Amino acid sequence: MAAFSAVKIPPPQFTTVRSSSQRPGSSPAHFAHSPSAFNSISFGSAKSVRSRPLFAVSSDVVSSDKTKPASSSASNPAVTREVALELYEDMVLGRAFEDMCAQMYYRGKMFGFVHLYNGQEAVSTGFIKLLNQSDKVVSTYRDHVHALSKGVPSREVMAELFGKATGCCRGQGGSMHMFSAAHNVLGGFAFIGEGIPVATGAAFSAKYHHEVLKQSKPEGLDVTLAFFGDGTCNNGQFFECLNMAQLWKLPIIFVVENNLWAIGMSHLRATSDPEIWKKGPAFGMPGVHVDGMDVLKVREVAQEAIARARRGEGPTLVECETYRFRGHSLADPDELRKPDEKAHYAARDPIIALKKYIIEHGLASESELKSIDKKIDDVVEDAVEFADSSPLPPRTQLLENVFADPKGFGIGPDGKYRCEDPLFTQGTAQV
Amino acid sequence: MAMALRKIGKDGISIWRRGFSSTSGLESSSSRDATPVNLFTAINQALHIALDSDPRSYVFGEDVSFGGVFRCTTGLAERFGRQRVFNTPLCEQGIAGFAIGLAALGNRAIAEIQFADYIFPAFDQLVNEAAKFRYRSGNEFNCGGLTIRSPYGAVGHGGHYHSQSPEAFFCHVPGLKVVIPRSPYQAKGLLLASIRDPNPVVFFEPKWLYRLAVEEVPDADYMLPLSQAEVIREGKDITLVGWGAQLSILEQACEDAEKEGISCELIDLRTLIPWDKETVEASVSKTGRLLVSHEAPVTGGFGAEISASIIERCFLRLEAPVARVCGLDTPFPLVYEPFYMPTKNKILDAIKLTVNY
Numbered sequence: 110m111a112a113f114s115a116v117k118i119p120p121p122q123f124t125t126v127r128s129s130s131q132r133p134g135s136s137p138a139h140f141a142h143s144p145s146a147f148n149s150i151s152f153g154s155a156k157s158v159r160s161r162p163l164f165a166v167s168s169d170v171v172s173s174d175k176t177k178p179a180s181s182s183a184s185n186p187a188v189t190r191e192v193a194l195e196l197y198e199d200m201v202l203g204r205a206f207e208d209m210c211a212q213m214y215y216r217g218k219m220f221g222f223v224h225l226y227n228g229q230e231a232v233s234t235g236f237i238k239l240l241n242q243s244d245k246v247v248s249t250y251r252d253h254v255h256a257l258s259k260g261v262p263s264r265e266v267m268a269e270l271f272g273k274a275t276g277c278c279r280g281q282g283g284s285m286h287m288f289s290a291a292h293n294v295l296g297g298f299a300f301i302g303e304g305i306p307v308a309t310g311a312a313f314s315a316k317y318h319h320e321v322l323k324q325s326k327p328e329g330l331d332v333t334l335a336f337f338g339d340g341t342c343n344n345g346q347f348f349e350c351l352n353m354a355q356l357w358k359l360p361i362i363f364v365v366e367n368n369l370w371a372i373g374m375s376h377l378r379a380t381s382d383p384e385i386w387k388k389g390p391a392f393g394m395p396g397v398h399v400d401g402m403d404v405l406k407v408r409e410v411a412q413e414a415i416a417r418a419r420r421g422e423g424p425t426l427v428e429c430e431t432y433r434f435r436g437h438s439l440a441d442p443d444e445l446r447k448p449d450e451k452a453h454y455a456a457r458d459p460i461i462a463l464k465k466y467i468i469e470h471g472l473a474s475e476s477e478l479k480s481i482d483k484k485i486d487d488v489v490e491d492a493v494e495f496a497d498s499s500p501l502p503p504r505t506q507l508l509e510n511v512f513a514d515p516k517g518f519g520i521g522p523d524g525k526y527r528c529e530d531p532l533f534t535q536g537t538a539q540v
Numbered sequence: 541m542a543m544a545l546r547k548i549g550k551d552g553i554s555i556w557r558r559g560f561s562s563t564s565g566l567e568s569s570s571s572r573d574a575t576p577v578n579l580f581t582a583i584n585q586a587l588h589i590a591l592d593s594d595p596r597s598y599v600f601g602e603d604v605s606f607g608g609v610f611r612c613t614t615g616l617a618e619r620f621g622r623q624r625v626f627n628t629p630l631c632e633q634g635i636a637g638f639a640i641g642l643a644a645l646g647n648r649a650i651a652e653i654q655f656a657d658y659i660f661p662a663f664d665q666l667v668n669e670a671a672k673f674r675y676r677s678g679n680e681f682n683c684g685g686l687t688i689r690s691p692y693g694a695v696g697h698g699g700h701y702h703s704q705s706p707e708a709f710f711c712h713v714p715g716l717k718v719v720i721p722r723s724p725y726q727a728k729g730l731l732l733a734s735i736r737d738p739n740p741v742v743f744f745e746p747k748w749l750y751r752l753a754v755e756e757v758p759d760a761d762y763m764l765p766l767s768q769a770e771v772i773r774e775g776k777d778i779t780l781v782g783w784g785a786q787l788s789i790l791e792q793a794c795e796d797a798e799k800e801g802i803s804c805e806l807i808d809l810r811t812l813i814p815w816d817k818e819t820v821e822a823s824v825s826k827t828g829r830l831l832v833s834h835e836a837p838v839t840g841g842f843g844a845e846i847s848a849s850i851i852e853r854c855f856l857r858l859e860a861p862v863a864r865v866c867g868l869d870t871p872f873p874l875v876y877e878p879f880y881m882p883t884k885n886k887i888l889d890a891i892k893l894t895v896n897y
Contacts, residue, residue, distance in 0.1 A: 221697040221874065272875040283699050283874040299701035300658060301630055343629030345661070371630055373603045379629045445606060507876045511869070 186470040200230040203254035226254040228434035231459035235407025245333040247308035250285035263492035273499035280502040302346040308335035312361035329419030330360040340371030351392040360418035389426030401429030402457040574756040582724035586731040601652025636662035643683035656692035657701040670740040671715030684738035691747035705836035717741040718812040724755040729764030746785035769816035775805035778829040793887040828859040838866035860897035
């Protein structure tokens with residue numbers, strides 16, 4: 110492995126003033142009686158806060174050429190066979206599922222705005238496969254594969270895409286809103302940046318449970334992952350949450366899936382400083398850049414970031430350099446990206462890279478990998494059949510879940526609950 | 541839902557032609573140069589003319605430089621340069637505030653919010669800054685050059701965040717104007733009028749009609765008056781009021797009602813605030829019945845304002861309560877869109893109920 114030193118992310122050297130002149134309530138005083146309970150930051154003596162050094166860790170990819178992902182020597186694989194196969198299977202599932210989505214869309218089974226994840230599988234697999242069931246994932250509209258990696262069954266995701274009642278959100282969310290309470294997937298956000306504050310709140314909740322309610326787990330705090338893209342990093346909500354997360358040392362990891370394009374806007378032309386990882390240290394947290402086309406590198410960075418969060422050391426900003434092989438959505442003709450850029454990243458296909466790695470290190474044979482491919486094909490086919498044969502949601506579901514109390518629409522002029530009045534769904538005010 | 545080529549109704553439309561229009565010398569409006577175009581092309585023409593006629597006008601927003609996700613801004617960057625037509629990063633609040641700043645210094649800022657569903661981060665800037673700029677500076681400054689363009693409304697498959705109709709929120713803000721065209725011809729004229737109006741305007745474009753609506757649109761520069769409603773169909777039994785894409789549905793309902801002997805008068809409000817109360821009042825004084833229809837949820841929608849105002853003005857004349865056929869009081873649904881929408885049948889039922897009250 111080259112100069113990548115993800116395993117050695119030291120905590121940022123704070124030089125904050127710890128005196129009575131500190132504003133009351135600026136530290137998370139609602140938790141702590143002693144800061145040492147969750148603060149491993151060393152506080153220096155009173156010094157100007159401005160002299161805080163720029164701190165980040167970056168992989169060799171930042172400065173070096175974009176060559177094929179480096180692999181360690183053939184005699185020393187970075188992962189065990191079980192892990193390698195798990196990663197491979199998860200990435201293949203993500204790819205096969207998305208390809209099937211495209212097929213179903215063009216056949217008219219799926220509708221609306223569908224955004225596919227092809228090419229970015231290493232990020233989802235690299236991070237989410239390290240999580241426990243109680244860890245949380247918050248995503249964007251490109252969320253099918255995040256949900257799958259977290260454990261939501263393919264059947265439920267496919268049924269949701271078809272708009273059926275057996276979908277994970279009972280058909281009400283669709284492609285862009287995958288939620289699962291059982292697997293702690295907090296959505297699915299059509300609006301960029303909207304999920305980040307939600308993830309920040311979820312991380313606060315996890316910390317509160319651990320620190321105050323003392324519902325601690327042996328492995329440490331529950332971690333929240335917030336996934337979002339490069340375009341979102343120019344949005345106010347992102348910066349607000351970086352501040353809050355670091356201020357309160359929340360167990361959250363901000364994962365930037367930098368695929369260089371926001372529909373048709375190139376990241377390089379929309380951002381004053383395109384190196385997103387630098388924004389972490391500006392707020393006092395480590396910022397890491399990683400090759401998002403290499404699942405093993407992503408996993409290594411993720412391991413350290415998650416361990417930090419579990420220990421209570423606070424947030425990390427991870428920028429994954431990745432690429433989407435398809436257009437922004439299935440309605441996007443994708444005319445703006447240059448063919449050589451696409452070819453460059455297609456050559457770094459994460460699945461092909463992992464397959465090569467597995468075979469080179471003798472972790473599995475080609476036929477074993479092929480049988481995984483076949484198994485996944487069957488899973489996806491089964492998901493489609495399930496979704497196809499599932500019923501559409503009943504019409505009564507239209508009024509459900511607007512409020513907690515379905516009778517929350519109040520009482521109509523005839524004295525009955527409005528939601529029970531058949532005219533109510535006809536949209537006419539009482540005449 | 542495709543709208544056929546519509547003849548330009550000359551009754552009731554006042555066309556304000558600028559002195560340097562390209563069809564100079566032609567007095568008769570029927571021989572002006574016009575081509576059948578769809579909505580996004582009409583809007584594109586309006587933007588070309590706006591930028592051409594004022595060197596201090598700018599178009600910006602997300603993805604506008606390649607033409608925009610709905611192609612409304614095609615050709616502008618190539619023709620006017622990237623210093624006047626440019627992409628912004630993904631920050632609606634920033635876009636709106638930045639546009640207000642440009643407008644405050646005398647520029648015409650035509651900002652695009654990619655979908656009306658995304659306008660809410662900008663809502664703060666629009667409500668608290670744009671609407672109040674002239675007022676609280678005592679007319680030292682104003683942001684009249686501000687125009688926010690945004691596609692709104694259902695599109696059949698948009699789901700929660702590509703289908704909303706937020707016009708009612710903006711109608712509650714004194715200081716802003718809200719304009720919604722129903723067709724390509726209206727869109728070009730109203731957009732040019734909005735851009736040149738000395739007040740901040742939020743211009744909502746019905747995205748369903750971007751490709752579907754085709755109409756003869758003059759190639760020239762022309763404006764349509766703001767705050768003037770248009771009676772697009774005369775009748776005597778009931779007045780129907782709507783705006784945007786909903787009008788084509790109302791029109792279909794009118795046709796069906798006609799077959800049952802009910803004569804409907806159809807009004808396009810065009811400007812939602814300040815709205816043309818006189819035209820609606822005159823119509824209701826004639827018919828005695830009113831029905832308002834819009835896609836946004838019924839409670840607190842703009843139909844409520846119209847209903848309340850008309851009842852104040854025409855109470856003794858009204859033969860039946862004002863009917864509102866609108867979206868349901870739920871978030872805009874995904875699969876249930878057909879049930880949520882105020883469809884032709886719902887409107888027809890309400891017309892009959894009102895007429896037979």
